[in-house]
Amino acid sequence: MVINGRLFLAILLCSLLAGCAQVYVPVSESKSPPSNLPSTFPPPETQAPPASPPVATESESAKRIEPTTSNTPVKGNSAVASLLDEAWRLSRAREYDRSNAVAERAMRIDHAEPEVYLVMATNYVAMTQLQLAEQLVRQGLPLAGQKPGVKAELQSLLTRIRSGY
Amino acid sequence: MARKTRKKKPRTRRRSSQGRRWFWRLLLLGLVVSLLALLVLDAVVYQKFSGKKWSLPSHVCSRALELYQGQSLGREQLQWELGNLGYHRVSAAKNPGEYSVSSNRVELYSRGFEFWDGSEPARLMRVAFQGDSVLGLTDSRGAPLPLARLEPMVIGGIYPAHKEDRELVKLEQLPPSLADGLIAVEDQRFYQHHGLSFRGVARAMVANLKEGRLAQGGSTLTQQLVKNFYLNQQRTLSRKLLEALMAVMLEIHFSKQEILETYINEVYLGQAGDRAVHGFGLASRHYFQRSVEELELQQVALLVGMVKGASYYNPWRQPERALQRRNLVLTLMAEQGVITPDAARRAQQKPLGVLPQQQGRGGRWQYPAFLDLVKRRLREQYDEEDLQTEGLRIFTRFDPQVQRKLEARVASRIDNLEQGYRIETGKLQGAAVVVRVGSGEVVAMAGDRQAGYAGFNRALDARRQIGSTVKPAVYLAALERPSQYTLASLIDDSPLSVKAKDGDVWEPRNFGRESHGPVPLYEALGQSYNQAAARLGLELGVDKVVDALQRLGYEGHLPPLPSLMLGAVSMSPVEVAQLYHTIAANGFYTPLRAIDSVFTSTNTPLQRYPFESEQRFDPRAMHLLHYAMQVVLREGTGKSAYRRLPESLVLAGKTGTTNDQRDSWFAGFSGNYLSVVWLGRDDNGKTPLTGGTGALQLWTDIMASLDNRSMVFNQPDGVSYYWVEPANGLLSREGCAGARYLPFIDGSEPRQQSGCRPDTLEGVIDWFKGKFGW
Numbered sequence: 001m002v003i004n005g006r007l008f009l010a011i012l013l014c015s016l017l018a019g020c021a022q023v024y025v026p027v028s029e030s031k032s033p034p035s036n037l038p039s040t041f042p043p044p045e046t047q048a049p050p051a052s053p054p055v056a057t058e059s060e061s062a063k064r065i066e067p068t069t070s071n072t073p074v075k076g077n078s079a080v081a082s083l084l085d086e087a088w089r090l091s092r093a094r095e096y097d098r099s100n101a102v103a104e105r106a107m108r109i110d111h112a113e114p115e116v117y118l119v120m121a122t123n124y125v126a127m128t129q130l131q132l133a134e135q136l137v138r139q140g141l142p143l144a145g146q147k148p149g150v151k152a153e154l155q156s157l158l159t160r161i162r163s164g165y
Numbered sequence: 166m167a168r169k170t171r172k173k174k175p176r177t178r179r180r181s182s183q184g185r186r187w188f189w190r191l192l193l194l195g196l197v198v199s200l201l202a203l204l205v206l207d208a209v210v211y212q213k214f215s216g217k218k219w220s221l222p223s224h225v226c227s228r229a230l231e232l233y234q235g236q237s238l239g240r241e242q243l244q245w246e247l248g249n250l251g252y253h254r255v256s257a258a259k260n261p262g263e264y265s266v267s268s269n270r271v272e273l274y275s276r277g278f279e280f281w282d283g284s285e286p287a288r289l290m291r292v293a294f295q296g297d298s299v300l301g302l303t304d305s306r307g308a309p310l311p312l313a314r315l316e317p318m319v320i321g322g323i324y325p326a327h328k329e330d331r332e333l334v335k336l337e338q339l340p341p342s343l344a345d346g347l348i349a350v351e352d353q354r355f356y357q358h359h360g361l362s363f364r365g366v367a368r369a370m371v372a373n374l375k376e377g378r379l380a381q382g383g384s385t386l387t388q389q390l391v392k393n394f395y396l397n398q399q400r401t402l403s404r405k406l407l408e409a410l411m412a413v414m415l416e417i418h419f420s421k422q423e424i425l426e427t428y429i430n431e432v433y434l435g436q437a438g439d440r441a442v443h444g445f446g447l448a449s450r451h452y453f454q455r456s457v458e459e460l461e462l463q464q465v466a467l468l469v470g471m472v473k474g475a476s477y478y479n480p481w482r483q484p485e486r487a488l489q490r491r492n493l494v495l496t497l498m499a500e501q502g503v504i505t506p507d508a509a510r511r512a513q514q515k516p517l518g519v520l521p522q523q524q525g526r527g528g529r530w531q532y533p534a535f536l537d538l539v540k541r542r543l544r545e546q547y548d549e550e551d552l553q554t555e556g557l558r559i560f561t562r563f564d565p566q567v568q569r570k571l572e573a574r575v576a577s578r579i580d581n582l583e584q585g586y587r588i589e590t591g592k593l594q595g596a597a598v599v600v601r602v603g604s605g606e607v608v609a610m611a612g613d614r615q616a617g618y619a620g621f622n623r624a625l626d627a628r629r630q631i632g633s634t635v636k637p638a639v640y641l642a643a644l645e646r647p648s649q650y651t652l653a654s655l656i657d658d659s660p661l662s663v664k665a666k667d668g669d670v671w672e673p674r675n676f677g678r679e680s681h682g683p684v685p686l687y688e689a690l691g692q693s694y695n696q697a698a699a700r701l702g703l704e705l706g707v708d709k710v711v712d713a714l715q716r717l718g719y720e721g722h723l724p725p726l727p728s729l730m731l732g733a734v735s736m737s738p739v740e741v742a743q744l745y746h747t748i749a750a751n752g753f754y755t756p757l758r759a760i761d762s763v764f765t766s767t768n769t770p771l772q773r774y775p776f777e778s779e780q781r782f783d784p785r786a787m788h789l790l791h792y793a794m795q796v797v798l799r800e801g802t803g804k805s806a807y808r809r810l811p812e813s814l815v816l817a818g819k820t821g822t823t824n825d826q827r828d829s830w831f832a833g834f835s836g837n838y839l840s841v842v843w844l845g846r847d848d849n850g851k852t853p854l855t856g857g858t859g860a861l862q863l864w865t866d867i868m869a870s871l872d873n874r875s876m877v878f879n880q881p882d883g884v885s886y887y888w889v890e891p892a893n894g895l896l897s898r899e900g901c902a903g904a905r906y907l908p909f910i911d912g913s914e915p916r917q918q919s920g921c922r923p924d925t926l927e928g929v930i931d932w933f934k935g936k937f938g939w
Contacts, residue, residue, distance in 0.1 A: 065792055065795045065796065065799060065906075066886070066906060067788075067878055067879060067880035067884075067886065067908070068815070068875070068877070068878045068879055077235070078233070078234060078235075078311050078312075079231070079233030079234070079235075079236075079311050079312040081311070082311035082312060083312070090282075097281075097773065097775075098281070098282045098283065099282075100775055100776070101280075101281050101282035101762075101773065101775075102282045102283075104604060104775070104776050105231065105282070107603055107604050107776065108231075108601060108604055108606075109231070109233070111601075111602060111603025111604060111837070112603070112836065112877045120776070132777060135753070135777075135778050135779050135780055136778065138753075138780050139750075139751075139753050139778055139780070142751065142784055142879060142881050142882075143877065143879070145879055
């Protein structure tokens with residue numbers, strides 16, 4: 001009951017404040033395109049300042065600029081998985097260059113797949129090209145948020161590289 | 166007298182004997198010289214034939230199309246690809262190079278291919294479609310295939326000065342009717358004679374006498390080969406003798422099979438623009454767009470018939486004549502028992518079946534701008550002579566599907582802008598580059614508004630001032646200093662003037678000639694305010710901006726002048742693409758690549774161009790820049806892009822306009838493609854276009870035609886989001902008036918709270934929570 005009462009109070013206050021809230025109005029455009037242009041023609045590059053002070057009420061667009069919590073799902077995951085399997089197989093067979101070529105095929109389908117960087121970095125470590133390997137690990141790590149296993153392997157590889165493995 | 170006579174006789178005898186001696190000496194000398202000449206000739210014949218026979222041009226290939234479930238590829242697109250690869254539509258695919266089509270499915274029999282990373286087998290597969298994407302990929306038994314690859318498309322070549330082009334084939338590759346048919350028509354006693362056929366000469370003489378003109382030649386295949394391979398086309402007696410001698414020598418040293426194979430690769434069979442088509446391998450692609458193994462009987466017969474005169478029997482210019490010749494060849498083949506009379510009759514019923522002439526391989530290569538890029542990259546590592554003669558096979562990442570979309574949009578949008586803005590027809594030019602984000606591979610390029618134009622390549626050579634396209638480098642240099650600048654930092658956008666050492670005064674002004682006072686940094690970039698950018702750059706120091714541009718990947722000279730802050734530096738579209746790719750790749754620099762790998766003419770892997778990257782920027786600063794570049798497209802100078810692109814697609818980019826609107830730029834990226842567009846006039850004249858009204862429109866067209874994914878915008882470690890009040894940069898709350906959710910590098914966030922009031926239900930609840938500690 002207490003909670004419901006608080007909620008009621010909140011809703012009441014909210015409805016009172018709603019009348020004062022600013023509504024987002026798109027900024028006006030200083031120039032119009034020539035009248036003979038198709039309707040899809042955009043405004044000039046630099047627009048006039050907004051009618052309101054610089055602090056406009058937050059727009060719907062602005063709300064959308066938020067970090068993504070995971071990478072956009074990529075169509076063709078099974079293809080990427082199959083290519084990564086093949087890249088690991090070639091890596092185990094010490095065919096590092098071919099393994100990297102296969103990993104690059106996976107990268108073309110999904111460059112945000114962290115395992116691509118893991119397999120390539122592993123190959124470069126095996127070829128004792130540690131600088132290249134480190135760069136690949138660094139590139140893979142920020143992408144591995146949703147894949148703790150891959151992230152752990154990348155971190156472990158980075159430790160090995162830095163210790164001069 | 167008698168004595169005199171007696172005296173004279175011995176002198177005559179002496180003279181006579183001296184003459185005989187000289188005769189024998191000269192004869193001997195002549196024999197020795199002739200023998201030496203024969204030995205030299207023999208050595209020439211042997212060496213040229215046993216060594217490298219031809220200067221082989223290098224051929225440039227596109228990427229191989231990967232097929233997999235979920236791929237964005239429509240049925241028509243696959244059919245277009247198959248058509249360009251020379252696949253033949255049939256009712257049921259049974260052989261490599263064939264495909265059949267039903268309403269939502271394509272069944273195809275791929276050709277095998279040797280790639281750097283392994284072999285792709287020839288196999289029958291079924292591709293099911295749903296709209297414009299691949300619903301499923303299965304093998305011939307219906308089992309799912311994770312993925313499959315088609316062979317790459319040949320998109321161009323690098324030729325020697327004599328412009329001979331050929332594709333070498335081996336005898337075992339040929340359809341049986343080809344070699345046998347050639348012998349039946351050109352040299353029936355090929356396997357019996359030793360280079361010369363006296364019977365053939367006699368038969369030709371009789372025929373010529375009967376006709377009263379030179380109707381038949383008596384040359385064997387070996388003689389014809391000698392004429393084409395070693396000698397010129399003169400028809401003199403001495404040359405005929407030489408030809409006969411060399412033919413015999415050739416037969417002594419080499420087997421019939423070697424001679425026949427060389428003939429099949431040497432013979433002239435037509436012209437593709439300024440390039441001569443030699444050999445049956447290339448001719449089969451040129452006329453029928455199929456490999457020699459895939460030729461059908463009537464096609465074999467046409468090519469065999471053309472040996473007699475490729476121009477005279479040209480099937481495009483003289484189809485009737487070519488058809489008659491082909492049918493005569495089929496009759497001869499049947500008479501000689503190479504084929505059955507029934508097979509000959511059936512083949513004679515068929516049409517010539519050659520490609521439309523403009524599709525004949527390489528009348529003119531279709532993608533000169535991209536080939537230009539490939540050649541320039543190759544010349545950094547290979548001698549020109551090797552490129553022209555060693556028959557290298559160069560595999561690139563060029564995507565013909567993206568290229569054709571790019572070309573269509575460049576042409577139509579420039580026409581549309583000319584009409585809409587009343588620009589003199591033909592004056593507006595453009596260039597565009599499309600790069601795959603992450604791998605840094607250039608997948609398509611337009612160097613002119615007209616597709617296929619092989620002149621000035623603006624994508625590589627039009628170095629134009631880049632205007633505001635430079636600003637992300639300025640703002641990045643600032644955001645790398647979180648103790649000084651954040652996205653919420655207020656930048657003064659009031660007029661400024663800078664006095665140079667030489668006394669000149671630089672007074673940058675905004676495009677609209679208006680000033681905006683203090684504006685948040687993200688908004689200054691989003692709205693492309695010049696005064697704010699110039700002031701920010703000057704606060705930072707020109708050297709910091711120069712350093713940022715160099716780390717982004719610019720390798721040219723950068724004038725250390727204040728005007729650099731507003732893009733007073735000339736770059737080509739591909740150079741701008743390099744800078745923006747480093748931004749798109751989250752601060753990792755990857756040299757843009759056009760070439761994937763190089764193979765020798767014998768298919769031996771020679772060189773690969775692997776993916777490499779180098780971290781050059783802090784991912785936290787890059788995240789902040791990505792935010793501001795999204796503002797450009799959501800709210801700023803690039804927002805019209807979302808009129809034609811889905812709202813859900815996360816994109817980032819920047820417009821660019823130079824003084825007097827001489828150059829219109831847009832560079833921007835999604836999660837998988839980066840595109841850079843330049844529009845302007847070749848004479849550097851004024852245009853009515855800004856970056857937003859010109860290049861952005863074409864950029865939007867291009868991006869709307871591609872299968873884009875949202876850019877990766879993951880929050881990196883060390884970055885936190887806060888609600889702030891942009892007017893003063895103070896901390897705010899969700900729902901507070903004007904509050905904006907901005908990313909900050911940890912430690913740089915504002916500390917002071919503004920006195921905001923929430924204006925949404927959530928905000929009110931938060932406010933109450935804060936007030937009463939709920």
